[in-house]
Amino acid sequence: MPRGRVARTALTTVVMTVVMVVALGLDAGSASAQLAKGAIVQQGMRARFDVDSAIARATMLRRQNRRPEAAAVMEQALAVAPEREDVRALHALLQHDLHGGEALAAIDYRTWRTQRPDWREAALVVRQNTTLGPIVAGVSRMERDALRDERLELELYPAFPKGYLALGGSVATDASLYARTTASAEVFGSLAERVEGSLGYRRMNFDSGVDLLSGSMGTYVGNFLLGTRVTHVLSDGGTGAQFSARRFLTDDGQYVGVKLATGSVPVLLRTPTDFEVRFTQSVAAEARVVMRGLVVLTAEAELGRDGLSGGGSSEYQAVRVGVGLRY
Numbered sequence: 001m002p003r004g005r006v007a008r009t010a011l012t013t014v015v016m017t018v019v020m021v022v023a024l025g026l027d028a029g030s031a032s033a034q035l036a037k038g039a040i041v042q043q044g045m046r047a048r049f050d051v052d053s054a055i056a057r058a059t060m061l062r063r064q065n066r067r068p069e070a071a072a073v074m075e076q077a078l079a080v081a082p083e084r085e086d087v088r089a090l091h092a093l094l095q096h097d098l099h100g101g102e103a104l105a106a107i108d109y110r111t112w113r114t115q116r117p118d119w120r121e122a123a124l125v126v127r128q129n130t131t132l133g134p135i136v137a138g139v140s141r142m143e144r145d146a147l148r149d150e151r152l153e154l155e156l157y158p159a160f161p162k163g164y165l166a167l168g169g170s171v172a173t174d175a176s177l178y179a180r181t182t183a184s185a186e187v188f189g190s191l192a193e194r195v196e197g198s199l200g201y202r203r204m205n206f207d208s209g210v211d212l213l214s215g216s217m218g219t220y221v222g223n224f225l226l227g228t229r230v231t232h233v234l235s236d237g238g239t240g241a242q243f244s245a246r247r248f249l250t251d252d253g254q255y256v257g258v259k260l261a262t263g264s265v266p267v268l269l270r271t272p273t274d275f276e277v278r279f280t281q282s283v284a285a286e287a288r289v290v291m292r293g294l295v296v297l298t299a300e301a302e303l304g305r306d307g308l309s310g311g312g313s314s315e316y317q318a319v320r321v322g323v324g325l326r327y
Contacts, residue, residue, distance in 0.1 A: 104324030163189030278307030
């Protein structure tokens with residue numbers, strides 16, 4: 001090859017090498033600049049968006065039953081501070097409030113010391129959360145002496161700002177223990193800061209219909225919820241009252257609590273014999289825990305005394321246990 005051509009080839013190789021080196025240097029500088037720019041942007045977002053204030057606002061919105069708004073706030077907080085454990089935890093809790101669910105199997109056993117037969121109840125309840133409010137469907141079976149009965153239930157909890165409705169209905173297959181059909185509606189709302197109340201109506205159709213009015217009041221004091229619920233049976237059917245105190249252990253509904261009840265009828269009326277008592281008194285302890293965010297355990301133990309329609313009274317004991325899964 002002529003020397004001139006060799007020289008030109010060598011010069012071309014050197015020039016191409018220099019161009020490649022410069023180009024690589026520019027690319028590296030551009031990448032560094034992009035990383036630096038991203039860091040500056042993220043710092044700017046942190047400066048404009050107060051994550052702690054966002055958590056406080058989302059918590060307040062959740063207490064007001066404005067969960068979709070709370071979830072939107074936590075989406076922003078998660079984008080700004082994805083490394084914070086408290087941000088991830090509240091974001092996950094709100095996502096479960098809006099899209100998660102729970103299936104629970106429970107057993108309720110009650111025994112009286114004299115005159116009244118024991119009864120046993122088994123139930124399976126499934127709850128599906130939605131952006132409009134939870135939907136709950138359940139099936140239960142009760143046995144009392146030689147009687148058997150099954151019941152299907154459906155409950156809707158449509159939410160609105162600072163409150164929600166509780167709408168329910170059920171139908172029994174035999175109506176030997178449960179009411180043949182029931183229908184209920186109750187409105188819950190925030191009356192003041194950390195104070196909530198409700199007012200409701202329920203119709204139970206046995207051989208004849210029974211109408212009930214109910215109301216409740218609850219006050220949050222720190223991690224405690226102090227509550228009162230009153231049930232009144234119309235047409236001189238009697239009144240029952242329950243006083244409760246729950247201490248919430250976490251934001252996802254885990255708690256321990258106690259309940260005291262008294263009145264001429266039970267607060268929770270299910271069977272025809274519940275309307276036959278002359279008075280009732282009871283004390284109960286309850287608990288609900290969630291293990292690893294997946295397994296739900298519930299338990300309640302109750303001691304009480306019922307005044308019998310034929311005279312005298314009978315003490316009773318009741319135990320309720322449940323186990324379920326969150327999804």
